[in-house]
Amino acid sequence: MRKSNLMMGVALAASMALAGAGAVLAGSHGGGKPADAATQMMEKGMQQGMQMMKEMAGGDAGKMAAEMMKKAGMGQMAKGPADTAGKAATGTVEDGRVFVEMPEPQRSNFLAIMRGFMEQLDDIINAAAEGNFKEVARIAGQDMGPAHELIGVLREAKVPEEKIAEVVQRIRQRMEEVVQAGGGKMMMGRIVQEVLGEVPPAFRKWKQEHMKTGGFGRFMPPEMHVMGLQMHLNAAKLADVATAIGEKPTAEDYGKVLSAIGEITTQCRGCHASWKVMR
Ligand code: HEC
Numbered sequence: 001m002r003k004s005n006l007m008m009g010v011a012l013a014a015s016m017a018l019a020g021a022g023a024v025l026a027g028s029h030g031g032g033k034p035a036d037a038a039t040q041m042m043e044k045g046m047q048q049g050m051q052m053m054k055e056m057a058g059g060d061a062g063k064m065a066a067e068m069m070k071k072a073g074m075g076q077m078a079k080g081p082a083d084t085a086g087k088a089a090t091g092t093v094e095d096g097r098v099f100v101e102m103p104e105p106q107r108s109n110f111l112a113i114m115r116g117f118m119e120q121l122d123d124i125i126n127a128a129a130e131g132n133f134k135e136v137a138r139i140a141g142q143d144m145g146p147a148h149e150l151i152g153v154l155r156e157a158k159v160p161e162e163k164i165a166e167v168v169q170r171i172r173q174r175m176e177e178v179v180q181a182g183g184g185k186m187m188m189g190r191i192v193q194e195v196l197g198e199v200p201p202a203f204r205k206w207k208q209e210h211m212k213t214g215g216f217g218r219f220m221p222p223e224m225h226v227m228g229l230q231m232h233l234n235a236a237k238l239a240d241v242a243t244a245i246g247e248k249p250t251a252e253d254y255g256k257v258l259s260a261i262g263e264i265t266t267q268c269r270g271c272h273a274s275w276k277v278m279r
Pocket of ligand 1: 225227229269278
């Protein structure tokens with residue numbers, strides 16, 4: 001009896017978490033702000049599940065919870081990340097977020113990139129406040145958008161700007177496909193090869209280094225990976241919006257920029273409400 005209560009609690013928590021993550025994702029497409037409701041819903045489900053587990057109070061509750069999570073649907077997440085199936089370790093739920101095991105130095109690097117996003121967001125908001133939409137487009141498109149890490153590498157390899165733009169465009173398309181499919185490999189190497197006709201040695205070298213220190217996507221459950229990709233796509237959308245603004249921005253233009261910034265921050269928020277990498 002007690003055991004089945006525990007199972008129900010965890011099952012509930014897991015399904016609520018999934019529902020919450022799903023709602024956040026769905027919201028990001030619709031442009032609305034359901035993250036609030038989704039987060040609340042998720043937290044409530046988790047709290048209920050955790051409360052039941054606490055009441056059951058077995059020493060092995062945490063471990064059992066992880067097992068139950070798998071059975072209850074988190075297994076989908078535990079099954080594997082988008083890039084290399086089978087490596088993502090998830091399942092432990094504390095304070096309503098799911099812990100994702102990320103090895104070092106990837107984890108430290110992931111967090112450093114996060115702190116970078118915070119800075120870029122600040123720069124974007126300040127540039128927008130000054131009416132400098134060119135700068136908004138530059139930061140959003142090149143520092144936060146799809147292939148943001150790749151642009152500098154290709155520039156250093158003296159790849160012509162229009163070719164770089166084509167690579168970025170193709171990576172953006174691929175990102176959209178992966179998001180639509182709910183996960184998958186980005187295959188950036190193949191895209192670079194197809195557009196440039198060859199893989200520049202600088203790219204190959206970067207890729208090797210990147211796989212040692214970065215390439216976080218492969219350690220993420222697909223749902224988390226997709227939220228990250230959606231964030232990059234929303235940054236690209238902000239760049240489009242900012243680029244289209246003429247010499248004399250109207251109040252409506254400012255509104256559009258603000259709402260596109262909001263679509264980025266909704267992704268930050270949704271992901272932070274769902275996952276953690278630190279104990
Ligand atoms: C794919 C999911 C995801 C997205 C999207 C995301 N984050 Fe994060 N972020 C995380 C996780 C996970 C952590 C670690 C939280 C933990 O373990 O407690 C984190 C941590 C951080 C930190 C703290 C870093 C540190 O050193 O402690 C900052 C700052 C941050 N994120 C900013 C942002 C901003 C700004 C955005 C949006 C532009 C964003 N993040 C988008 C998942 C995400």
